Amino acid sequence: MTVLVTGSRGRVASTLLGLLHSAGIKVRAASKNPTDLSPPGGTDSDSGTRSAPDIDTVRCDLSNPADFDAALEGVDSVFLYAEPSHIETFLARATVAGVRHIALLSSSSVLAPDAAENPIAASHLAVERALEAAAARGDVEATHLQPGAFATNALQWSWAIRAGRPVELPYPGSHGDPIHERDVAEAAFAVLTEPRLRGSSYLLTGPESLTFAEQLAILAEATGRPTPYTPVTPEQWKTSMSAHIPETFADALLSYWASYDGRPAPLSRTVEELTGHPARTFAQWATEHAEAFRP
Structure with missing residues (x-):
C-alpha cells in the first residue's frame, strides 16, 4: 500500500x-x-547521523x-x-x-x-x-x-501574549471544541489503515467545550504568564484583522462565534472510537506548546 x-x-x-x-x-x-x-x-547506526x-x-x-x-x-x-x-x-x-x-x-x-x-x-x-x-x-x-476548532487556532494569540498585551476578543464567552492536531492525525491514520472504517463521515471534537476566556486561563496556567483579554466589538475586531483575514471570512467567523456565545459546543467521542484513547485536552496541548506563548 x-x-x-x-x-x-x-x-x-x-x-x-x-x-x-x-x-x-x-x-x-x-x-x-x-x-x-x-x-x-x-x-x-554507525555514525548516528540522519x-x-x-x-x-x-x-x-x-x-x-x-x-x-x-x-x-x-x-x-x-x-x-x-x-x-x-x-x-x-x-x-x-x-x-x-x-x-x-x-x-x-x-x-x-x-x-x-x-x-x-x-x-x-x-x-x-x-x-x-x-x-x-x-x-x-x-x-x-x-x-x-x-471542529483546532487547538492550534490559539496560536493566533501568541503575538499579543508574548508582547504582554491583552488579547482582543469580540466574544470572550463563545464556546469551542478545541481538538489536538495529533488526534486528527491519528484519526486519519485509523481510517487509512482500517478498511472497515472507510466510507463514512466522522465528526471530530476535543473532549471539552471551552470558552475563549477559559482557553486563555488554561494557557496562563501552562505558561506561568498572565494572559489577559480585552472585550472588543465585532467591528473593532474586524478592523484589527483586516490585513490578515478577508472580510467575508471575518464575517463568517464572527457569526459562528456569536452563535456559540454562552452556548456549549456539541461534542463527540469519535476520536476515542477511532483511536482507542480519549481525545487530548486543551490543557495538554497548552503544555506542549507553552514556549510559543513565552517571550
Missing part, C-alpha cells in the same frame, strides 16, 4: 506522515513546495492539475486537503491511477444549515460533494474527517 499525503507541511499531515512511516507503510509526502519538506527518515529520508517527496499543488499524474502514480490511498478548484480533475486522475480510497480533511462547518453560503464551509462542502459523487459512481471509496 502507498499513501499520498497532500499538504505535508501542515501540522496534521506532517504528524500523519510520521505515524504511517513508523507503521512501515509506504508513504509519499506531497506539497507545492516539496523542497521545504523534512519527512521522517532513517538514522545511520540518512536520506525513506519517504518520497513530490510536488502536488492541488490548484495545478499538471502536478496530479506524477503525484498519484502507484498510489492506493490519499489523504486530501479540501481544495475545490480542480477537484473533479484530481478525482478523474486518481481513478485512472488506481486510487481506491481518499480520506478528506474536511470541517464540521459543513454540517451547518448555511454551509453552501458560508465561505469557510463552502470549499470543504464542494470537495465532500465531489467525493460523494465519485463514490456513488464506484470510482473510489471516500471518508470524511470533520474536525
Whole structure:
C-alpha cells in the first residue's frame, strides 16, 4: 500500500506522515513546495547521523492539475486537503491511477444549515460533494474527517501574549471544541489503515467545550504568564484583522462565534472510537506548546 499525503507541511499531515512511516507503510509526502519538506527518515547506526529520508517527496499543488499524474502514480490511498478548484480533475486522475480510497480533511462547518453560503464551509462542502459523487459512481471509496476548532487556532494569540498585551476578543464567552492536531492525525491514520472504517463521515471534537476566556486561563496556567483579554466589538475586531483575514471570512467567523456565545459546543467521542484513547485536552496541548506563548 502507498499513501499520498497532500499538504505535508501542515501540522496534521506532517504528524500523519510520521505515524504511517513508523507503521512501515509506504508513504509519499506531497506539497507545492516539496523542497521545504523534512519527512521522517532513517538514522545511520554507525555514525548516528540522519540518512536520506525513506519517504518520497513530490510536488502536488492541488490548484495545478499538471502536478496530479506524477503525484498519484502507484498510489492506493490519499489523504486530501479540501481544495475545490480542480477537484473533479484530481478525482478523474486518481481513478485512472488506481486510487481506491481518499480520506478528506474536511470541517464540521459543513454540517451547518448555511454551509453552501458560508465561505469557510463552502470549499470543504464542494470537495465532500465531489467525493460523494465519485463514490456513488464506484470510482473510489471516500471518508470524511470533520474536525471542529483546532487547538492550534490559539496560536493566533501568541503575538499579543508574548508582547504582554491583552488579547482582543469580540466574544470572550463563545464556546469551542478545541481538538489536538495529533488526534486528527491519528484519526486519519485509523481510517487509512482500517478498511472497515472507510466510507463514512466522522465528526471530530476535543473532549471539552471551552470558552475563549477559559482557553486563555488554561494557557496562563501552562505558561506561568498572565494572559489577559480585552472585550472588543465585532467591528473593532474586524478592523484589527483586516490585513490578515478577508472580510467575508471575518464575517463568517464572527457569526459562528456569536452563535456559540454562552452556548456549549456539541461534542463527540469519535476520536476515542477511532483511536482507542480519549481525545487530548486543551490543557495538554497548552503544555506542549507553552514556549510559543513565552517571550
